[in-house]
Amino acid sequence: MTHSQTQAIWWLNALNAADLVFWTEPQLWEYSSEAVLALCREHEVLPEILADITVPPATSFVQMDMRCVRPLAVFHRSVDGGTEVIRQTRRATMADIEALGDTWQTDEGNFITDFAQWRGEDTLAVYPRMRTGRTVSLQVVGAVLPADVSGAAATSVDLPEALRPLVNLATVAAARAHEGPARMPEVAAQLQQAADLVAGVLGALWGN
Amino acid sequence: MNLAAIKQQAWRKLDEDPAAPVYFTADLMLAAINEGLNIYSSLTLSVEKVVSVPVSGTFTNLLATIPRLLVPLKVYRGSTRLRPSVIDEFAAIDPYWRLAAGTPDSYAMLGATLFVVNRKPSSPVSLTMTYAATAADLASDSDTPEIPLDDHIALVHYAIWKLSAIAGGGEFVSAREHLDRFLEIAKARAESNRARSRQIGLDRRPPELKAIG
Numbered sequence: 001m002t003h004s005q006t007q008a009i010w011w012l013n014a015l016n017a018a019d020l021v022f023w024t025e026p027q028l029w030e031y032s033s034e035a036v037l038a039l040c041r042e043h044e045v046l047p048e049i050l051a052d053i054t055v056p057p058a059t060s061f062v063q064m065d066m067r068c069v070r071p072l073a074v075f076h077r078s079v080d081g082g083t084e085v086i087r088q089t090r091r092a093t094m095a096d097i098e099a100l101g102d103t104w105q106t107d108e109g110n111f112i113t114d115f116a117q118w119r120g121e122d123t124l125a126v127y128p129r130m131r132t133g134r135t136v137s138l139q140v141v142g143a144v145l146p147a148d149v150s151g152a153a154a155t156s157v158d159l160p161e162a163l164r165p166l167v168n169l170a171t172v173a174a175a176r177a178h179e180g181p182a183r184m185p186e187v188a189a190q191l192q193q194a195a196d197l198v199a200g201v202l203g204a205l206w207g208n
Numbered sequence: 209m210n211l212a213a214i215k216q217q218a219w220r221k222l223d224e225d226p227a228a229p230v231y232f233t234a235d236l237m238l239a240a241i242n243e244g245l246n247i248y249s250s251l252t253l254s255v256e257k258v259v260s261v262p263v264s265g266t267f268t269n270l271l272a273t274i275p276r277l278l279v280p281l282k283v284y285r286g287s288t289r290l291r292p293s294v295i296d297e298f299a300a301i302d303p304y305w306r307l308a309a310g311t312p313d314s315y316a317m318l319g320a321t322l323f324v325v326n327r328k329p330s331s332p333v334s335l336t337m338t339y340a341a342t343a344a345d346l347a348s349d350s351d352t353p354e355i356p357l358d359d360h361i362a363l364v365h366y367a368i369w370k371l372s373a374i375a376g377g378g379e380f381v382s383a384r385e386h387l388d389r390f391l392e393i394a395k396a397r398a399e400s401n402r403a404r405s406r407q408i409g410l411d412r413r414p415p416e417l418k419a420i421g
Contacts, residue, residue, distance in 0.1 A: 007239045011374055047319035049267060072318050073295050075306060086306040088299035141267070143319055160320050161276045161342045162250050165243045172373070184376040190384065191373060194247075197391075197417075201250050204415035205279050206320040 005029065008171040012182070022182035023175050035170030035195065036159065037145050043203030044070050044143030046159070052077060052137040055112065057130045060105045064122045068142035071124065076112040078136040085111075086139070089126070092116045097127050110134065162202060169195035209360040212349035214241055218367040232371045242345045244366025244390065245353055250278060251394040252401055253340035253414045255354050263325055264332040266306050271321040278340040279412040280323070281405075283315050285335050290315045290325070292411040298326045340412065362393040391417070 005028045009020060017025040040046045050065045064071065076087045092114045097104055100114075109128035115138075118125040130136055146159065169191045177188035209217075215237050216226040224232055249255050259274055261283075270277055283290040293314040298305045305326055312325035312333070325335075343354040353360055365386040372383035398414035405413040 007243075010236055010239065011370075013374060045320045047322040049322075073299075084307065085304070087303045088295075088305065089303075090299070091296065141318060141322070158271060160271065162246065162278055162320075165246045168243060176376075184380075186381055187373050187376045190380070190387070194387065198247055198250065201415055201417070202320075205250070205412070206317075 007168050011172045012175055022180050028171055031171040031174035032167050035167055039199050040145050041069050043207035045206040046144055046146055047072055047141060048144045050140045050142055052139050055130060055138055056135050057132050060125060060129050062124050062126060062138060064124055064140055066122055067144040069121055069145060070143045071140045072143055073141040074115045075139040076136060077139050087111055090114045094118055097125055166195050166198045211346045211351045214360060214363050217364045221368050222371060236371060237367060240367040240370040241363050244363045245343045248355060248362055248394050249342045252397040254397060254401060255341045255343045256338055257341045258338050261335045261337050262332055263329060263335055266325055266328050268323045269321055270323050276342040281338045281340055281410040281412055283335050283337045285333060295324055359393050359397055362390045365390040
């Protein structure tokens with residue numbers, strides 16, 4: 001969708017960005033950005049095939065792209081004997097991986113079979129580690145936070161059209177909740193409630 | 209109702225002269241109606257469209273080709289229907305499924321946009337997808353919303369509620385009844401679409417609003 005703050009500005013009783021008295025357009029972009037980021041973080045709606053991660057030998061932890069909030073599927077990739085191998089790994093918890101035995105961090109193999117998100121969001125524990133001399137790749141298909149919903153210059157956001165009402169409602173709600181002479185708590189509360197309803201519906205349709 | 213009729217009803221209820229609105233301009237009115245239409249589409253999955261999806265690998269990002277996609281409702285390869293599934297099920301059957309060449313017979317969605325088939329087609333195939341969409345925006349007065357006629361009145365209610373937010377205060381608080389009416393209409397339609405979806409075996413149903421809160 002192509003998003004602009006035009007409608008949010010109208011709902012704040014202004015004709016255009018120059019006519020805004022109590023807010024600035026960059027502030028409105030921040031509000032929009034927060035709404036989209038919250039939806040993507042909570043409901044994992046925006047999937048992306050991320051760049052491969054190199055996994056050298058004797059490695060049990062790898063760093064994911066910082067924008068990834070949750071891996072949806074993780075694939076072992078290697079080329080063995082000239083043949084490409086792509087194998088989906090099992091989703092596990094750290095408890096599952098630790099239950100594989102005290103030596104899980106030193107167990108070696110040719111294929112990564114399991115992964116778990118470790119300590120926060122951007123690190124993956126992988127099992128088993130690759131034997132000496134074997135470097136493979138991990139391909140993560142992850143739910144990501146969009147990179148480009150921020151800043152006053154952003155006018156085009158690569159997001160589904162169904163997000164448009166959520167962005168507009170949440171932006172005006174945040175603006176009307178902002179402390180100052182133009183604060184309207186009753187408007188902020190109702191618009192935010194409506195934005196939450198839309199987020200909940202889209203989360204139910206798209207979330208994992 | 210066409211757009212002109214929806215606008216006129218909303219203006220009259222807002223005590224504006226439809227022929228010459230002063231406070232709630234035509235631009236504001238159109239924006240509010242289209243926003244209501246967009247939300248109604250997500251709540252009810254009432255707008256169904258059919259598209260041809262070219263698939264050459266296991267993953268296809270649909271964002272650019274179908275920006276108004278909500279969810280797929282049924283997917284066919286020729287006359288054969290693909291079974292809806294989840295990606296972990298593909299792996300449970302064959303962890304090496306990404307490279308298994310053949311004719312796909314199942315699909316999964318990741319998030320809003322990533323369409324996944326369980327086998328890599330040996331040559332590009334075209335799938336026919338019926339999907340729930342966000343209704344097209346209304347623009348000219350003769351445009352008619354792509355939603356059931358009975359529910360066009362919901363757009364009037366949404367517009368009244370949303371436009372009252374500009375003034376705020378007591379007027380907006382009392383306009384809450386219009387949002388409630390909009391949601392009641394959408395919930396009733398969602399319920400009827402859930403029943404219809406079960407009956408004709410669509411892959412997805414409108415979400416239960418009670419469960420969402």
